[in-house]
Amino acid sequence: VNLASVETPAAVVDLSLVGANISRVVDYCRSHGIGWRPHVKTHKNRRLAQMQLDAGAIGLTVATPHEARVMSAVTDDLLLAYPPVGRVKIRRLMDLPEQVRLSVALDSVAVLEPLAKAAQQAGKTVGVLVELDVGAKRVGVSSAAEAIGIARLAAELEGVEYRGIAFYPGHIRSPQTEQGPALAQLSQVLADYLGSLGEADLEPRVVSGGSTPTLFRSHELPQLTEIRPGTCIFYDRDIAGMGVTTWNDLAYTVLATVVSVAVPGRAAIDAGSKALSKEAFRSSGDGYGVLLEHPEVVVASLSEEHGVLDITNTTWRPKVGERVRVVPNHVCVSVNLQDRLLVEEEGRLEAWAIDGRGRGLAPTSPVGV
């Protein structure tokens, strides 16, 4: 069995590149005394998470209760980087195995209080990181007074324990070489928060930040105790476009087949928006992906099952039936569309499940259970 015989589209992972990508992050973090708590949203796979942990990751970051349950099989140290709201989600967290040391990032008393009550009733202690908005304008408090209020309540309530702060620098997406001023400004913002929290006797033990675009400049934020980048296990066109990594490190591609060359200047492949996702490219340029072996060829448009390649700027002349490998703009959402990962290692090919995909609900299980 080899890639030439598999049905397309198929998600293909190069395991030796994954290993090298993991080592690079671990080495960087070790040399700067920062913990790596990879976000598993990128791969949602237990075996890849185990590789990250074996290499030195201090625990895992998850976004959903389903990811938490799936990953509790490989680690006892989980951060839910998402405010859990609603009876079902909180119950799912309480149902995690007893040995799991869970922390949760949240930004309101409205999230904190029900969580603390449920944890107390379950006889558990959940760690709390107060989420700060440092510019992404998504979630997070925007003043030291708010942060202190939530941190103090977390320190007082039964069932929870104040552990520190978290933030997501998702607004810093410029090329890596241009991130200096934004990171210097962020460092000052963090220093101010830490000063205020310290004065309130709420010094955080954990300062959790980080994203893949800013990954290798994390040392410019000396306050960090841990970072949570996830995309760095595979990388993608967006991240390569920012200069964070090179083309040779791209460990995930979508294998596709040319199905039509009838339209002049175009070639259609069988990877569409249901294999790649129709997310705009974040760096300069357009399209929804490029070919690994022909980086001058862009996926110019996407229908659900068709990717349309622009072949006006290449000497490559595709034929119907030819296989290509597409580098998606955003790998995390492409993985999430797949039935499984085809993992290549030294000529062997194995199917690995995307264990944490979706909500973990059986299609026909009773509603509301």
Add this chain to the structure above:
Amino acid sequence: VNLASVETPAAVVDLSLVGANISRVVDYCRSHGIGWRPHVKTHKNRRLAQMQLDAGAIGLTVATPHEARVMSAVTDDLLLAYPPVGRVKIRRLMDLPEQVRLSVALDSVAVLEPLAKAAQQAGKTVGVLVELDVGAKRVGVSSAAEAIGIARLAAELEGVEYRGIAFYPGHIRSPQTEQGPALAQLSQVLADYLGSLGEADLEPRVVSGGSTPTLFRSHELPQLTEIRPGTCIFYDRDIAGMGVTTWNDLAYTVLATVVSVAVPGRAAIDAGSKALSKEAFRSSGDGYGVLLEHPEVVVASLSEEHGVLDITNTTWRPKVGERVRVVPNHVCVSVNLQDRLLVEEEGRLEAWAIDGRGRGLAPTSPVGV
């Protein structure tokens, strides 16, 4: 069990609106003598397909071998509106139940010949529709000479049968009121093709076209024998923005929970790009969806699990824990992201599987089988 108690994000379908949407299409098609062969890519669900067939659909359109297999349980008349390329895909088509009358739209000899050979070996006859490019620049031949060449070969080869032509007017996405000139031009293009095919003694029995944006103007293409719109079972923000339907017909929404109101002017919900898909809005305006009950509130940005609502233009003041219903830009790709559909009918709530989702490959089944 009601919607207030289910975990979010959840895909919710209003079955009475689905029924009304189906009836409207069937009534329109009947009054104009056009067959409706709905594309199942939108819902991928057998029971919804059965409703379409019960109401009068002449068969179903599918895009993948997996959709074909799933839908062969509810109809014997299938059009694969996609060129099947590769050994596995062709074998899957040959493995469809014997009673299935399969047609395939294709645009090259390179696709036709292996298909004919496989069908002949399997003792089957597969219908062929020659795909024309009428402006979408995706797949399809662009001259009568090419169409005649493929049609003639299809008429001659064992294992296949020439049945007609197919096209996709995906380039006509302007507001419905402005489509007149484009449709008049398309009608002339079709007339030219039909004239040439007729002269070559290859008059098509089937002329298959149609998309939801042009659905209710299909009678302006008098050559059509059938149309394939799929989105018209649910509709979405894109289609409503084109004026094809009204806000009251939107039968699919993503139920979400407000998880943060910490950032001024923003509210975060737990439906992100992994529930809505980050596809740009096709009409004037931006964002990735709007709230059904508060259409002035746009999903201004999406992360994977966060939707960020812009609440600067509304008097609505969301609270953490509050439920909202999001109308996605493009319903088909949102459905494709869900574990299941929660179908509401007269106060009852049932989970329906998205049977045709993905490739139908078990996560851990052997590779290449």
